[in-house]
Amino acid sequence: MTIAELIMDASEEAVGYTSDECLKCNVCLTVCPVARVTDLFPGPKYVGPQAQRFRTGRAQPVQIAGMPIPLSPDVTVDYCSGCGWCTTACPAGVKVAEMNSQSRARMKAGKRPKLRDWGLGQTDLVGRVGVLFSPISNWALANRPIRALMETTVGIHREAPFPKFGRRTLQATWKRRQKRRGPAAVPGPDKAVVYFHGCSANYYEQHVADAAIEILKRNGFETIIPEQVCCGLPLISNGIYTEARQRAHKNLDVLARYARQGYRIVGTSTSCTHTIKAEYREMLDIHEDDASLVANATWDICEFLLDLHEQGRLDTRFGRLDEDLPYHAPCQLRSHGIGLPAMDLFALVPGLRAADMDHDCCGIAGTYGMKKEKYPIGMAVGAPLFDKIRASGAAEAACDSETCRWQIEKATGTRTRHPIEILLQAYRAGDAESRKRNEQPAAGGA
């Protein structure tokens, strides 16, 4: 590779190029949750913009005759959890987290991924098989000897949180429901949204999908659920970019058809929606028009509901929920750059005392905290959050991302729900209150 080619390569790759903006001030280190708890990760600056100078834009390192092939200086980049805090805090606009994800992928490119990392990336496959054999798979995941065996053979920590598989997929349930209902005209983009359920609502947490569908309906939106695959984030996190790109293209093909007609795409998994909004382009370097079209049409569900409210269109007939609700804002939500829409929505519910736990990361970071060697790091990262939630004495907590919910629930024993489940509960309380009022004789005007 010539110098000219190297320069071309570097400038084509927008993320890596931002390392030129780095002042080496180490602000990224001050917010890194992993470096906070372990010496195994030297921090985002060292493995990111600093090591970037020694990398080439391509998978093959520079070869100089007579010199040994230089190894990437960054093997510890694998300890980056991908939380994205470094990018958020950088005052110079360096895309540190994205740089780290890409260099991890480059480090792993051309090598066969570890079975464990590959498996953790295959959320669709795992989900389908798990649902198919759900009584057995759920038993197996709750069985201690089997989990111990999984830890020693595959490297998934025996204490890592795993949700229960559903009895069937959301896709299957939905198709069945549609069939029963018979053919119906699909409403236009002002009366319907496309739902990106992601793997969690499809295979594990159909109740989140049900809550979303019901809340959208209350607010005048029918739900369209097209065929879709995993957003690809677990593959990105495990450095398996080629397969992640295949997933991305599959989803973009489907979603772009709707986006072109003006439909919005709403998701309940804040990490999936962020992947579609940002990472298809920034990390996977997919720059077709469809990628930005779909990104612009994609909304996190709380972001969508808050936007309705700002337009004065949200049904705000929430009933009273007299409870303390600790709330954890997931790292991926913060990367959306949209503030804390769930907290703004909670403020509309009378009596609800929602409190932002104001903690950086719960430690799970997708599949990171499930891995044998990273589980203790994840638990240490989340420990202050777990302490705060336990100390609150609340019966339940809320969080927008599924893996965070599983982690918090496992670590604290506190039931942890998606914000829209709480909102649905508030709507139901509102319905009950209005029924009660209607039953009582009218007590005079307001």
Added chain:
Amino acid sequence: MPSADVVVIGAGLAGLTAAIAAAESGAHVVVLAKGHAATHWGPGGIDVAGIPAASTPRDGIRLLAGQPGHPYGFLGDDVAAALDWLRPHLADGGVDYVGDLDTPLQAVPTSIGGTRRAAILPAGQAAALSPWSPGERLVVCGIAGFKDFWPEAIAASLSRERIWQGGSRPASVTPISVALPGLAARHNLNALEIARRFDDPAWRATAIAALARALAAVPGSGGRVALPAVLGIRDHAAVLAAVQEHLPAAPFEMPLVPPSVPGMRLYAALRAALIRAGGRVQIGEMIERVERDGRRVTAVTAAAAARMYTVRTGALVLATGGIAGGGLVAERDGRLMEVVLGLPVEAPPVNEWLALDAFDPAGHPLEKAGIRTDTELRPVGADGVPVFDNVRVAGSLLAGQRYIGERCGDGVALSSGRRAARSLTAVPAGHAAKPGSKRP
């Protein structure tokens, strides 16, 4: 679109001060910042006016206020009250400050072996403030393997008389280096990592014992010991108390290159005060545009993933910093641009931008560039008439000061931040949250 009564852009000392003060008077406040910077880079003290001619900060304010166009001309009288207001907020966050406007400015040694004039310092650095008694020794104590603090180089430099700017100085400066548990094998050791270790009571006890032993082996007694600013971050007060109790010399911290641990403590205390007052801080928000209606700003928009993120607002405080902070950028054609609103910038002509001596004591002429305001901190045009009604400017973005060279940046930040908030929250109606506001 979320809404706020006041949006503050910038999360440095000026922005956070304005935000806390506005939130305390009942406004719904959102701070938007592109990242962490000023606090995490700075030494964590409160520099009010450290100019050579001044004997105390109050004296310095008086001298600077006499310079034509200096913000202290109309803010100088507010600094004392702003400091009094700030102290309890910081104390609640575990950070106590020593010194006030009448404390004599003293040449305080730095971690590159120079000195700087200071009077108001966090408790951890305060032992450096008193004049040196005859015969008093200074031990500069480094940590083995820690490359941001070189005791031999610091001591060699501090042994030179002229470094002390004519003030009193220690009779001897002795460097030592101490190995602390578990740090030997680290390659990329930085201040923050060591500070976090000090937060752990067990590690702290062993480390302090090692420091005490090493100090006891140095000939002589008493005096002071300069340590890198790594004495805990979450639990700094406890670490400082333990160090003061167990070391045979009065300890003080020397601030280091970023990430600055004392600066992070200051940021944490300010942020906590803002959250207690009901405000919110969102970092990672790169401001893209501002919507306006005549002479009023109505909304602020930041780049978010895929789309823009807009906050509707009743008022705006610009605390984006000067050239160093990114509030001003220089164009190739010799114009300075204010990055958020494109406000008129007061700046020297481009042919004066080239300073031949980077360390000229008079400072770089560009440092004085900034936004000219009226006494209510409304940005004004060349005719002196405000160009916006609901915008206030605070901190080092204000024209006429040398926030680094005159060491007045923190005093200007505090007094302007607080006045900006007061000026906005005293304005009745018009900026209140819209009907059906989400505020509980």
